[in-house]
Amino acid sequence: xxxxxxxxxxxxxxxxxxxxxxxxxxxxxxxxxxxxxxxxxxxxxxxxxxxxxxxxxxxxxxxxxxxxxxxxxxxxxxxxxxxxxxxxxxxxxxxxxxxxxxxxxxxxxxxxxxxxxxxxxxxxxxxxxxxxxxxxxxxxxxxxxxxxxxxxxxxxxxxxxxxxxxxxxxxxxxxxxxxxxxxxxxxxxxxxxxxxxxxxxxxxxxxxxxxxxxxxxxxxxxxxxxxxxxxxxxxxxxxxxxxxxxxxxxxxxxxxxxxxxxxxxxxxxxxxxxxxxxxxxxxxxxxxxxxxxxxxxxxxxxxxxxxxxxxxxxxxxxxxxxxxxxxxxxxxxxxxxxxxxxxxxxxxxxxxxxxxxxxxxxxxxxxxxxxxxxxxxxxxxxxxxxxxxxxxxxxxxxxxxxx
Amino acid sequence: xxxxxxxxxxxxxxxxxxxxxxxxxxxxxxxxxxxxxxxxxxxxxxxxxxxxxxxxxxxxxxxxxxxxxxxxxxxxxxxxxxxxxxxxxxxxxxxxxxxxxxxxxxxxxxxxxxxxxxxxxxxxxxxxxxxxxxxxxxxxxxxxxxxxxxxxxxxxxxxxxxxxxxxxxxxxxxxxxxxxxxxxxxxxxxxxxxxxxxxxxxxxxxxxxxxxxxxxxxxxxxxxxxxxxxxxxxxxxxxxxxxxxxxxxxxxxxxxxxxxxxxxxxxxxxxxxxxxxxxxxxxxxxxxxxxxxx
Numbered sequence: 001x002x003x004x005x006x007x008x009x010x011x012x013x014x015x016x017x018x019x020x021x022x023x024x025x026x027x028x029x030x031x032x033x034x035x036x037x038x039x040x041x042x043x044x045x046x047x048x049x050x051x052x053x054x055x056x057x058x059x060x061x062x063x064x065x066x067x068x069x070x071x072x073x074x075x076x077x078x079x080x081x082x083x084x085x086x087x088x089x090x091x092x093x094x095x096x097x098x099x100x101x102x103x104x105x106x107x108x109x110x111x112x113x114x115x116x117x118x119x120x121x122x123x124x125x126x127x128x129x130x131x132x133x134x135x136x137x138x139x140x141x142x143x144x145x146x147x148x149x150x151x152x153x154x155x156x157x158x159x160x161x162x163x164x165x166x167x168x169x170x171x172x173x174x175x176x177x178x179x180x181x182x183x184x185x186x187x188x189x190x191x192x193x194x195x196x197x198x199x200x201x202x203x204x205x206x207x208x209x210x211x212x213x214x215x216x217x218x219x220x221x222x223x224x225x226x227x228x229x230x231x232x233x234x235x236x237x238x239x240x241x242x243x244x245x246x247x248x249x250x251x252x253x254x255x256x257x258x259x260x261x262x263x264x265x266x267x268x269x270x271x272x273x274x275x276x277x278x279x280x281x282x283x284x285x286x287x288x289x290x291x292x293x294x295x296x297x298x299x300x301x302x303x304x305x306x307x308x309x310x311x312x313x314x315x316x317x318x319x320x321x322x323x324x325x326x327x328x329x330x331x332x333x334x335x336x337x338x339x340x341x342x343x344x345x346x347x348x349x350x351x352x353x354x355x356x357x358x359x360x361x362x363x364x365x366x367x368x369x370x371x372x373x374x375x376x377x378x379x380x381x382x383x384x385x386x387x388x389x390x391x392x393x394x395x396x397x398x399x400x401x402x403x
Numbered sequence: 404x405x406x407x408x409x410x411x412x413x414x415x416x417x418x419x420x421x422x423x424x425x426x427x428x429x430x431x432x433x434x435x436x437x438x439x440x441x442x443x444x445x446x447x448x449x450x451x452x453x454x455x456x457x458x459x460x461x462x463x464x465x466x467x468x469x470x471x472x473x474x475x476x477x478x479x480x481x482x483x484x485x486x487x488x489x490x491x492x493x494x495x496x497x498x499x500x501x502x503x504x505x506x507x508x509x510x511x512x513x514x515x516x517x518x519x520x521x522x523x524x525x526x527x528x529x530x531x532x533x534x535x536x537x538x539x540x541x542x543x544x545x546x547x548x549x550x551x552x553x554x555x556x557x558x559x560x561x562x563x564x565x566x567x568x569x570x571x572x573x574x575x576x577x578x579x580x581x582x583x584x585x586x587x588x589x590x591x592x593x594x595x596x597x598x599x600x601x602x603x604x605x606x607x608x609x610x611x612x613x614x615x616x617x618x619x620x621x622x623x624x625x626x627x628x629x630x631x632x633x634x635x636x637x638x639x640x641x642x643x644x645x646x647x648x649x650x651x652x653x654x655x656x657x658x659x660x661x662x663x664x665x666x667x668x669x670x671x672x673x674x675x676x677x678x679x680x681x682x683x684x685x686x687x688x689x690x691x692x693x694x695x696x697x
Contacts (some may be wrong), residue, residue, distance in 0.1 A: 039519030041620035207666045217413035220659025221406050238521045241617045249543035250533040269523040270617035350688040
């Protein structure tokens with residue numbers, strides 16, 4: 001601790017040096033706001049993308065801000081992934097007219113609850129995590145997008161096509177389990193549709209569960225009764241742990257495939273070595289070795305600020321690919337929005353949306369971003385790859401695997 | 404047959420936990436005609452404390468006992484500062500709000516102390532892979548342990564109530580607290596004891612459920628208390644046998660409906676049962692119709 005006169009001088013010197021090192025920024029900051037799951041059992045998503053946004057803002061402000069103005073998070077509210085709270089929070093945020101950029105809540109349920117009011121409001125909005133396609137395309141994939149909303153997540157239809165192709169190629173009897181949320185329902189339906197499109201004779205046993213259920217025996221019994229050869233689950237990490245343990249208790253040895261959300265930290269924390277062999281899809285770039293320069297910059301910034309913590313995963317050398325969903329979506333979203341502000345030369349909503357629609361070849365952590373007035377998603381099948389939990393040097397690690 | 408036994412075992416194990424929670428709710432209902440609506444947070448706190456202490460290297464038994472000791476202190480606080488003042492006003496339902504308030508505050512503190520993310524709960528005695536094969540059916544030892552422990556606790560509780568002086572005193576307070584006080588029964592201690600017993604049963608239930616699920620978070624327990632409440636009403640408020648039977652019926656029915664009819668309908672089943680019993684037999688399966696002298 002710095003005390004006394006010498007301490008005061010040292011502190012003043014350090015402060016002066018810091019001020020000098022930073023570019024001159026106007027006090028009139030550019031403000032963003034969002035509501036997300038900062039607490040609650042699924043807070044790895046909200047806390048994760050908040051960290052991603054913070055890292056991007058630090059980088060932007062260090063480089064002089066946008067139009068000489070610093071970017072700041074002016075309003076950040078907690079909704080615990082509960083749609084009702086998201087609606088109340090978003091109303092408060094939208095009432096703040098100083099905010100010129102918005103981010104959607106974590107998860108499809110809360111996002112679907114607020115997306116119409118966001119569209120009506122008209123301010124440019126980034127969606128870092130919700131996967132349901134109707135968040136962006138209210139009429140379904142391939143239809144006109146909401147004019148002011150852009151997604152940085154893996155849309156359910158993209159992931160479903162990817163997983164359906166893998167499952168339909170290997171199995172004819174497939175168990176499908178999804179959580180009873182917007183994300184789970186649409187994900188489950190799309191995977192089922194994708195499998196049947198490839199193999200119309202496939203038998204898909206489709207069941208659902210509620211988030212935070214502590215026992216899934218009845219759903220698994222139905223999958224077992226249908227003599228399924230594999231089980232695909234569309235859900236999040238904490239529930240995935242319950243399902244995996246339940247499978248083991250029932251001596252179910254069939255291969256387990258999970259959606260991107262299921263690879264989040266609570267899964268492996270909850271089941272430990274029982275996670276071995278769990279397979280699924282996730283972002284390709286973030287866990288590719290050696291990392292691309294933009295990925296390395298992001299990872300170094302994350303490590304410097306947060307260390308190799310639970311969101312990073314078990315291997316200090318390579319991050320868990322789930323970071324692509326938990327953290328990098330927010331980072332990329334903020335980076336692309338700031339780029340649009342710069343190109344528009346203003347934060348006026350109409351001009352920024354026009355600039356967003358002209359985003360082309362912007363290289364992000366998860367993929368290369370290109371938006372047009374008709375295409376407001378960026379992650380495609382080619383940006384995903386398959387992973388499997390394996391032991392590397394005695395540590396449980398998600399490694400890229402050919403499934 | 405294997406399917407049926409698997410569903411039955413899961414149903415009776417989960418149902419036994421509902422039964423334990425219901426007995427906890429019954430205990431305070433006996434002595435004060437109140438219930439602790441913060442019971443879910445008590446379950447959560449006990450499980451989170453246990454998980455944290457075990458993660459820090461404490462022996463499992465010591466961790467559980469220490470967590471239960473914290474619950475005892477908490478229940479003394481709850482009864483003294485949130486229930487007793489509310490009961491001074493005749494006919495007041497203030498205790499419902501105050502106990503619920505304690506539960507919400509506990510959730511907030513748990514988020515602050517332990518973090519809001521789900522904590523991994525360790526296997527206690529048995530892990531998910533431990534099983535026994537009975538008639539060719541794999542039966543999880545975790546489920547069996549939950550069932551056996553719940554049954555032992557219910558029997559022990561029944562023996563305590565029926566066969567000891569304190570048990571008889573508790574029954575006397577449940578019938579007429581004023582008269583019990585006049586004949587020298589320490590009503591204050593009995594009421595406090597009922598809250599402590601209720602909390603301990605909730606804490607044990609929390610630990611039993613958490614080791615099955617594998618994780619515990621600050622929002623844990625809320626839904627379980629609702630099912631415990633359904634079990635208590637179904638069995639008949641105030642009846643220990645009824646609480647256990649109500650829990651078992653709710654648990655088994657949930658699993659059977661989920662397994663043979665629709666997994667989407669299994670949660671609604673318990674509430675459908677609650678509505679049915681309130682219409683057909685409001686005093687519950689084992690409860691007695693209340694007679695009021697006018």
